Amino acid sequence: MSEMRRVTAICNGTVIDHIPSGRAIQVIRMLRVDTNRSNPVSLVMNVPSDKMGRKDVLKIEDLELSQEELDRLALISPQASVAIIRNYGVAEKRVVELNEELLNVARCTFWNCITQNKMEPLPQKLRVVSRDPIEVRCYYCGRGQNMEEIIENIL
């Protein structure tokens, strides 16, 4: 079965491979490819993987994700591999990297944080305090962030 292509190759766009099994839908939401866009998206879940046992794969057509968009991926899928596809071939490989500070990636989820006032002009800042397991806190209020809630608060 692993020899068989589950979805067709794409001509142009982005392929995100090695997403932890079951996380592809979160990745779609995190990258906001599910809203305000009409690009075709193919999603494969729970396929066998030598490296991970099981994995998810995403193929987004006619869209080259920016490095800034890909850095968001690191929050939920730091081991993902990303290829930019042009004319059916891999044109570039991009690295998913979790920075120490996430600037304007997501809004702090704590109800009483100063940044909840959307009129306040300073940037949203989250700090990565631990990488394994991932622990993220708001730079201003210091509250730990719940990953599920962060995905809902992506900017």
Added chain:
Amino acid sequence: MSDVVTMDDLTNKEIMSILDDAERLVPVAKGDIHLPLLEGKVLANMFFENSTRTRMSFESAMKRLGGSVLNFTSVGTSVAKGETLFDTMQMVDGYADVAVIRHPRQGAAQYSADAIGIPILNAGDGAGNHPTQTMLDLFTIREAHGTLEGLNVALVGDLRYGRTVHSLSHALVRFGATLTLVSPEGLKMPVEIVSDLREHGAEVVETSDLAGVVPEADVIYMTRIQKERFPDEDEYAKVAGIYMLDSSDMSGAKDGMIVMHPLPRVSELHPSLDNTENARYFQQAFNGVPTRMALLCRCLGVKVPKKVK
């Protein structure tokens, strides 16, 4: 920068040096010696939330050192008209040399420190931090025990919303304290703080039993269950009045054990305790003046003389 937003902004060495400065400034705080170290300097007291002791002790500290104070409350000002904190603080940047801020929103002090150039002292941000209270608490503990090292400290009451205990616990573990956290289930210390304390190598015990911790403690730090921090009145009613100490509870305590409280109190400290040797909360409130004097001097880059006379 010389902001003090959390206790992480001060090293242990700096903490001790500020406490030493504060100790020398006690006669100035009492009005016995005139020492206009901050003459010509202006402090903006930015209180977006009520305060009695913190606001007045900052004002007293600044004025005793010859400086002047602009007092701000959010009622009846542009904040009531919907002005952002960012804009309000831009104004302060032009009017004063140093600002003290208290705000109901957590993170407001760090936000202000990033927004403007003058030094910011955090006087309480929501349930976040209150480092200048911690400094006066450390001053009071050192005054009573002669050291901050290796003490057994029980923090009691509202550990979830109580910002004084958040800042104080972080500072105490840096001096090797053993912490006993006494609270009802719904008011436990936030998990990220407990995890930070343990990461510092601190011995942290969590319990809901106050009577059990009295015999071992060097310091019992009581806090008020803060009605205003509860999103829901029913939740408040479940825990109000859960911990109380009176003079009879002191018979089982160690010699030299002190009872502290950031005040105001409601029912958690019975007035019978006030005249015992253990009670330190009124002394603690006074200590806010010399400690805040020392902090203001540090923020403004003014050295406190080695001999104050």
